[in-house]
Amino acid sequence: MIIDTHCHLVSRKYEDLAQVRADSVALGVTHCISQGTSADDWEPQLQIARSMPDFVSSCLAVHPSEVTEVSDVQLAYMEELCHQYPQAAIGETGLDYFWPAPEGWSEDDYRARQRVFLERHFQLAQSLGLNISLHTRDKKGLASFEDAFAIARNFPKVRPVFHCFIGNREQAERIFSELDGLISFTGLLTFNKTEDIQAVAAWCPSDRFMVETDSPYLSPTPFRGITNIPGRTKYVVDKIAELRHVTPEEIAACTTENAKRFFRLSL
Numbered sequence: 001m002i003i004d005t006h007c008h009l010v011s012r013k014y015e016d017l018a019q020v021r022a023d024s025v026a027l028g029v030t031h032c033i034s035q036g037t038s039a040d041d042w043e044p045q046l047q048i049a050r051s052m053p054d055f056v057s058s059c060l061a062v063h064p065s066e067v068t069e070v071s072d073v074q075l076a077y078m079e080e081l082c083h084q085y086p087q088a089a090i091g092e093t094g095l096d097y098f099w100p101a102p103e104g105w106s107e108d109d110y111r112a113r114q115r116v117f118l119e120r121h122f123q124l125a126q127s128l129g130l131n132i133s134l135h136t137r138d139k140k141g142l143a144s145f146e147d148a149f150a151i152a153r154n155f156p157k158v159r160p161v162f163h164c165f166i167g168n169r170e171q172a173e174r175i176f177s178e179l180d181g182l183i184s185f186t187g188l189l190t191f192n193k194t195e196d197i198q199a200v201a202a203w204c205p206s207d208r209f210m211v212e213t214d215s216p217y218l219s220p221t222p223f224r225g226i227t228n229i230p231g232r233t234k235y236v237v238d239k240i241a242e243l244r245h246v247t248p249e250e251i252a253a254c255t256t257e258n259a260k261r262f263f264r265l266s267l
């Protein structure tokens, strides 16, 4: 059994979720954590999780690139939904300093609003006893990582997972020791020129990482460019097993244990 800990099932790219589920289960991926990103996907997301609870657990949040599209009233509504319906975690939230600010926004104001939302998401996670799925991305340097790290530090009871981890070993060690956090790996590991991430995956303590697809994005080799599905977490598992010289079953087992604990799943 493999759990895809980060995907987006509310996507126009998916016409037939029953098929996505059948194809994923056929690859050994029997559960996934679908992440919310914007006001448009919170309710469809809850609906999907309700309609296939054995396959999908839901998280809600505002993705950093959506913070200028979501009003304060909508943010409060999302918080209410999380109080009303059980969530696996709060996600996907974080800081994205990679893309430029949208029209009408200064870079400083855009980033400041992202930090306000991230802080609110941590407060929400803390009040609900949940963990958090984090996205950080910079064009160069580590500003988004450091800023998210500084906010996370103020919420010692909330464990963060730095999803789609592309950092180095030193960053990973700080996430583990200072935040009691985790990292998760995507199909990026299967791409050429990702030796640095592969080195982290080869070294990472087995209780500190999970696996994910970030589908419908980031299809692993040899499916690059094709709409990704949770089932392809299998290729991430296979690659990590190869890097660590263990069997895929061992990687499936430890990452499933980590995911069950992190997202409080009773599967």
Ligand SMILES: [Zn+2]
Residues within 6 Å of the ligand: 006, 007, 008, 035, 092, 214
């Ligand atoms: Zn994502």
